[in-house]
Amino acid sequence: MLELVNISKRFKQKYAVKSMNMLIERGEIVGLLGPNGAGKSTAISIMSSLVEPTEGDVYFKGQSILKKPESLRKVAGIVPQEIALYTDLTAEENLQFFGRIYHLKGAKLKERMDDVLETIGLTDRRKEVVKKFSGGMKRRLNIGVALLHEPELLIMDEPTVGIDAQSRNYILETVRRLNEEKNVTILYTSHYMEEVEYLCDRIYIMDQGNLIAAGTKEEIKRILSGEKTIVIKADRITESFINEFKTHPLINGMNVEEKQVSIMVAKEVNMFADIIKLADKASLELNSVNVKTPTLEDVFLHLTGRALRD
Amino acid sequence: MRGILIARWKQLLRNPWTFLCFTGLSIGFALILGLTGAGNTIRVPIAIVDEEVHEAPIISQLKQETTLQFYEMKEQDLLQFIEDGKAEVGVLLSKDSYKLVVGVESTTVTIAENIVRQTYVNYFQQQSIIDRAHMSAEEEKSLLQELEENLNEPIFTIQASNFRTDEAVIYNPTYQFLFGFSLFFVIYTIGHSTTAMLTEKKQGIWDRIILSPVSKWKMYVGNLIYSFFEGYLQVVIIFSFFFVVFDIDYNGMLWKALLLLIPYVFAMVALTILLISVIKNIQQFNVLITIVAVSMAMIGGAYWPIEIVESKILLTLAKFNPVAYAMEALKGVVNYGYSWDQLYYPISILLLMGVVMISIGIHLMERRHI
Numbered sequence: 001m002l003e004l005v006n007i008s009k010r011f012k013q014k015y016a017v018k019s020m021n022m023l024i025e026r027g028e029i030v031g032l033l034g035p036n037g038a039g040k041s042t043a044i045s046i047m048s049s050l051v052e053p054t055e056g057d058v059y060f061k062g063q064s065i066l067k068k069p070e071s072l073r074k075v076a077g078i079v080p081q082e083i084a085l086y087t088d089l090t091a092e093e094n095l096q097f098f099g100r101i102y103h104l105k106g107a108k109l110k111e112r113m114d115d116v117l118e119t120i121g122l123t124d125r126r127k128e129v130v131k132k133f134s135g136g137m138k139r140r141l142n143i144g145v146a147l148l149h150e151p152e153l154l155i156m157d158e159p160t161v162g163i164d165a166q167s168r169n170y171i172l173e174t175v176r177r178l179n180e181e182k183n184v185t186i187l188y189t190s191h192y193m194e195e196v197e198y199l200c201d202r203i204y205i206m207d208q209g210n211l212i213a214a215g216t217k218e219e220i221k222r223i224l225s226g227e228k229t230i231v232i233k234a235d236r237i238t239e240s241f242i243n244e245f246k247t248h249p250l251i252n253g254m255n256v257e258e259k260q261v262s263i264m265v266a267k268e269v270n271m272f273a274d275i276i277k278l279a280d281k282a283s284l285e286l287n288s289v290n291v292k293t294p295t296l297e298d299v300f301l302h303l304t305g306r307a308l309r310d
Numbered sequence: 311m312r313g314i315l316i317a318r319w320k321q322l323l324r325n326p327w328t329f330l331c332f333t334g335l336s337i338g339f340a341l342i343l344g345l346t347g348a349g350n351t352i353r354v355p356i357a358i359v360d361e362e363v364h365e366a367p368i369i370s371q372l373k374q375e376t377t378l379q380f381y382e383m384k385e386q387d388l389l390q391f392i393e394d395g396k397a398e399v400g401v402l403l404s405k406d407s408y409k410l411v412v413g414v415e416s417t418t419v420t421i422a423e424n425i426v427r428q429t430y431v432n433y434f435q436q437q438s439i440i441d442r443a444h445m446s447a448e449e450e451k452s453l454l455q456e457l458e459e460n461l462n463e464p465i466f467t468i469q470a471s472n473f474r475t476d477e478a479v480i481y482n483p484t485y486q487f488l489f490g491f492s493l494f495f496v497i498y499t500i501g502h503s504t505t506a507m508l509t510e511k512k513q514g515i516w517d518r519i520i521l522s523p524v525s526k527w528k529m530y531v532g533n534l535i536y537s538f539f540e541g542y543l544q545v546v547i548i549f550s551f552f553f554v555v556f557d558i559d560y561n562g563m564l565w566k567a568l569l570l571l572i573p574y575v576f577a578m579v580a581l582t583i584l585l586i587s588v589i590k591n592i593q594q595f596n597v598l599i600t601i602v603a604v605s606m607a608m609i610g611g612a613y614w615p616i617e618i619v620e621s622k623i624l625l626t627l628a629k630f631n632p633v634a635y636a637m638e639a640l641k642g643v644v645n646y647g648y649s650w651d652q653l654y655y656p657i658s659i660l661l662l663m664g665v666v667m668i669s670i671g672i673h674l675m676e677r678r679h680i
Contacts, residue, residue, distance in 0.1 A: 048521055049521065050517055050520060050521060070523065073521050073522060073523060074523060076521070078517075078518065078521050080514040080517060080518065081514075082513060082514040083513070083514075084513055084514035084515045084517065084518045085513075085515070086317060086321065086515070088320075088321045088324045088325050089317065089320055089321065089324070093317070093320060096313075096316075097313050097314075097316070097317045098518070098522075100312065100313035100316075101313055101519055101522040101523070101524050102522055102523065103523065129324070145518070
């Protein structure tokens with residue numbers, strides 16, 4: 001349905017996106033994952049025909065959108081990262097405005113507005129001015145605007161940034177329902193691993209403008225199939241304790257949080273004795289040591305050497 | 311495009327305070343300076359040095375003048391007044407002559423001298439006619455009345471009006487301040503309206519619209535039409551307010567004056583687009599619009615009549631200033647009864663300025679991805 005072929009985008013001397021290839025098939029939810037500044041938003045701007053690439057081409061249903069963006073624009077819904085709404089207008093007035101832009105009018109516009117308000121759960125708040133909405137409600141309306149013209153393809157750029165868990169869950173459920181019930185093809189970008197893991201059939205991982213991995217969740221996790229993750233929790237984590245792990249020859253990757261260290265080692269390696277010895281040496285009191293199979297987060301750490309939200 | 315106009319109109323209705331504020335300021339300043347007399351007509355003291363002057367109607371005629379306001383005081387006080395710099399010029403009146411006491415060489419001195427001289431010339435002419443006619447007092451009165459009527463309705467009329475010559479200057483403070491402040495404050499209203507376009511771009515609303523089937527030129531046209539409408543609505547409200555509430559009749563030229571505002575408002579929309587195209591954020595725009603609006607108002611004769619400006623540099627700068635052309639057109643039509651032929655020049659310049667500024671502005675905005 002949508003294909004990016006060898007796309008690069010350069011701003012002066014710096015590449016925001018470098019030689020990116022991507023394919024989105026009809027009816028699937030594809031995740032584009034990467035930390036802030038990875039190049040996700042630039043990639044989205046290119047594939048939605050907003051920004052022209054320095055090199056490469058984007059094809060929608062086999063037709064270049066660089067030459068003819070209209071074919072994509074008619075059937076694509078874009079949910080930008082920012083709240084792109086008129087905050088002085090009500091939810092209903094915003095939908096009316098964006099509906100008219102898509103040439104919807106009269107009974108059809110009203111029907112679509114009712115449907116969208118129902119989908120995003122704002123039917124009873126339709127007459128309220130947007131600036132009085134909570135962050136989550138604004139995000140929902142931001143999505144609703146993109147649904148008015150019943151898009152075949154929905155491109156969502158971090159639609160859950162800065163909102164509470166309840167609104168986030170609502171949005172994730174809405175996205176899933178749109179895909180299941182209306183067969184909307186969705187490209188979902190996020191730097192929340194769990195969202196992408198929950199929603200997406202296939203995942204592309206970006207870092208510093210490059211695509212560093214692509215495939216189904218299982219395929220990506222298989223990158224670390226020969227490894228395991230050990231999560232060590234202690235009363236505190238000291239510098240010397242971290243340094244001991246950093247120089248340990250059997251550890252392939254490490255992520256440090258406040259009172260927790262996650263290390264990656266080969267499946268057959270037994271690290272328990274070393275962990276207890278090193279904790280004792282650093283005078284730490286261990287609270288727990290858990291072994292688990294690698295997550296996407298671990299894969300990202302393995303591929304980039306840093307955590308997703310760094 | 312209709313959608314853009316409706317949305318922007320609803321936004322104005324929901325948040326009309328900026329619009330009302332600038333409309334109110336225009337009305338307020340025009341009222342204070344134009345109608346109530348504060349800071350309007352220049353006052354010129356006169357003193358009687360020869361009591362026989364009371365036999366002539368000179369004092370009463372001078373007091374009827376609207377261009378300058380003549381008022382009486384004692385000779386000694388007048389001289390002290392001029393010495394203290396409280397008045398630019400004073401006039402000492404006797405029956406057969408007058409003396410100007412000049413404190414500061416200025417246009418006011420020239421205007422005062424013209425008025426006083428003309429008053430004396432008129433008086434002497436009438437006297438001369440009466441003296442030659444050898445009539446009774448009753449007949450004299452009727453002759454003078456007849457003379458006045460004939461002068462008011464002559465067989466031939468010669469009208470010499472050149473806006474930039476001192477001889478033809480008609481200074482009406484009410485129109486000066488009403489036009490000046492309307493033209494000045496509407497720049498802010500239009501600026502505030504066009505910056506909505508900048509805000510929408512920053513908020514991503516424009517990107518959203520670009521990704522719809524609506525073309526970019528429709529978005530520009532929709533926004534510009536709206537900004538024009540908001541600016542024009544303001545000046546129409548102000549002009550109508552003075553017409554209805556204060557019986558300012560614009561010498562019967564209200565409709566013509568309102569039509570003349572169209573090219574000016576268009577030029578101001580274009581100017582604000584040009585300003586937006588060179589700045590990076592709203593804060594910069596607010597600083598720039600203040601500098602530009604105040605400078606244009608000063609140079610263009612919105613605060614004071616351009617006719618009193620003598621600096622060649624300022625007068626040259628005024629030739630590139632839309633406010634100067636709008637003031638010329640408005641005062642021309644209301645004070646001098648300009649015909650359309652005489653108005654084509656300022657109208658054409660305003661339209662040309664508008665087209666040039668809007669083209670450069672949109673081109674720069676697109677190039678700089680503002």
